[in-house]
Amino acid sequence: MKTxxxxxxxxxxxxxxxxxGKNPLREAVREIALVPVDEKNPSALMExxxxxxxxxxxxxxRARERIVAVSGWRSKSEQTRIYKDSMAExxxxFTKKHIALPGCSEHHTGLAIDLAENKPDIDFIRPEFPYNGICHRFREKASNFGFVERYPEGKEYITGIAWEPWHFRYVGFPHSAIMQQQKMTLEEYHLFLTEHVCGTNPFVYQTNGRRIEISFQLAEKNSLTKIDVDDGALCFVSGNNTDGFIVTVWR
Known part of the structure; x- marks a missing residue:
């Protein structure tokens, strides 16, 4: 056992x-941790x-020439400029539906990307990424690589952002697969995991002969949070940006 x-x-x-909108980013991403995602647009950066x-x-x-990155990581100052420009134009x-407030944008994390089908005159704010053709094939495979469509249709009242078929978020596998299968937004997934307490009743996901246990651990307020993990188990921990940790253990 390790702790x-x-x-x-x-x-x-x-x-x-x-x-x-309710949970701004607290820890700024260091630019040194970011890399370009597409040589056609080297300014589109991700973790x-x-x-x-x-x-x-x-x-x-096989979409190297057919799908392009439009916008990845943004600094708070860039988000402020985009927000102000959209308000004016x-x-x-429109702006409240499609542009997050500076400090509250997923683009600050380095984990989000706006994509477009490679066509002339791509709209920076609302690029076209339809549900057919190469974009459909991308969506079919996205969860296998840890990505989800972050702002789905019909969930605007939960996310606070309008339907955005072009905006994808990296959450990692198997979280992406669970969210897709259960049709959960990230907000809903976080709430769901609070019911699965670390060390008590983890959510179990089976894939390719592996057992994956996912649970929530509330953070200690005035001391280190300690999590016990079996020797030999592969463990990944992510903060939730509010009050605790999501613990993923592969067995």
Whole structure:
């Protein structure tokens, strides 16, 4: 048995952090941790692991020339500029639906990417990424590589953002597969996992002969949070950006 010791600040980082209008990003991403996802648009940056898996996903569906990255990581200052420009050009209602407030955008995490079908005159705010052709094939494979369509139709009242077929978020496998199968947003998935307490009743996901246990651990307020893990088990921990940790153990 081994024991992981996690500081309170660790709840603000990891591939499963929830960033939205109620939960701004607390820990700024260091630019040194970011890499370009597409040589056609070297300014579209992502966190290294998510960029590598996005590249592999696009290779898997043979879409190197047919799907392009439009917008990845954004600094708070860039998000502020985009928000102000949209307010001036598109008005308050449109902007509130499609542009997150500075500090509350998933694009700050380095885990989100806006994609477009490779056509002339791509719209930066609402790029076309339809549900047929190569974009359909991308969606079919996305969860295998840890990606989910973050803002699905019909869940606007939960996410606080309008339906965005072009916006994908890296959460990692098997979380992506569970969210897709259960038709959960990240908000719903976080709430679901609070019912599965670490060390008591983990959620179990089976795949390719592997047993994966996923659970929630509330963070200690004034001391290190300690999590016991069996020797030989592969364990990944992500903060949730609010009050605790999501623990994923592969057996």
């Amino acid at each position: 992981l010791e996690l500081s309170r600040n660790a709840i603000y980082s990891g591939s499963l952090i929830l960033v939205n 290294r692991q998510s960029a590598r898996l996005l590249y592999s996903l696009i290779e898997e569906v 598109n008005g308050r209602d």
